[in-house]
Amino acid sequence: MDRTFPFFRVRARRRLLLLAAALVFFATGCTQQQGRDIAKQFTNGKPDEFFQTSVDRMATLGMRDNLQSLYVLMSKLYLRNPSQWRQSGYPDAASAEREIRQAIEQRRPLPALGERRDLVALSYSLSPEFQGDRVGAFIYAIGSMLVTAHGGRTEFYMTDSINPQFVSNAARNIEKATWLLSKRQDANGVLLLFSNEISEEGSNLSFAVEFGKIVARLDLLTQMLDERYRRIGLNYAQSLLLMNFLPVQ
Incomplete structure (x- = not known):
């Protein structure tokens, strides 16, 4: 097998991107500096981005940022x-965090949760019956729910579809999970997990802030998806109103 094929394929894609930049330059009458800026953006981007719409790119970046917020x-x-990471069986918190990240992104089950994922895992991780690393289970459950709500993917292209209702539902679930995190207690009245704190010594609301960022990104994506599908419907209705034939290629 010719091992140089992937190399030439990448070069072909780069030539395609450069050609697209040149076409944009001549079609819009850009200045020379603007043309160079556009060409630079094309060459600095990943070849796969050529197969993403603006909403696809936004969804991909939103997923990346939401997972990063979750890891924070x-x-x-x-x-x-x-005490939680010590129950995970790993030598330190960093090792436990690395395992959780890999389990979320590779869609692998978490041993402490058995085969539970998504909402079932989320409910179990915040129940008094759960025994083990509750932090890892809680974060994994939310991460797996986010990926599931986006159709089981973390990167999106023209051929993919995302259900805006599922994304909106994920945002509402995170709001509920945030509230439960601050309220759930064990049999002795002690919080299952310590997060936000408001006391005479000071306050720490950074957890609520980070969760709020995730919810805001999900709600924005929901609106973008709704608008895209609404425009598809409007364009179709306009074509009927104006008696225009719809393109077939």
């Missing part, structure tokens, strides 16, 4: 609840 929350929860 995991680190903060381990700091406030150090």
Whole structure:
């Protein structure tokens, strides 16, 4: 097999991107500097981005940022609840965090949760019956729910579809999970996990802020998806009103 094929394929894609940039330049009458800027953006982008709409790109970046926010929350929860990562069987919090990230992104089950994922895992992780690393289980459950709500993917292209209702539902579920995190207690009246804190010594609402960022990104994506599908319907209705034939290629 010719091992140089992937190399030439990448070069072919780059030539295609450069050609697209040149066409944009001549079609819009850009200045020379603007043309160079557009060409630079094309060459600096990943070849796969050529197969993404603006909404696809937004969904991909939103998923990346939401998972990153989730990992920040995991680190903060381990700091406030150090006893949890010790129950995970890993030598330190960093090792536990790495395992959770890989399980979410590779769609692997978490041993402490058995085959539970998504909402079932989320309910179980915040129940008094759960025994084990509750931080890891809680973060994994939310992460798996986010991926499921986006159709089981973390990157999106023209051929993919995302159900805006599922994305909106995920946002509402995170709001509920945030509230439960601050309220659920064990039989002795002690919080299952320490997160936000408001006391005479000071306040720490950083957990609520980070969760709020995730919810805001999900709600924005929901609106973008709704608008895209609404425009598809409007364009179809306009074509009927104006008696225009619809393109077939």
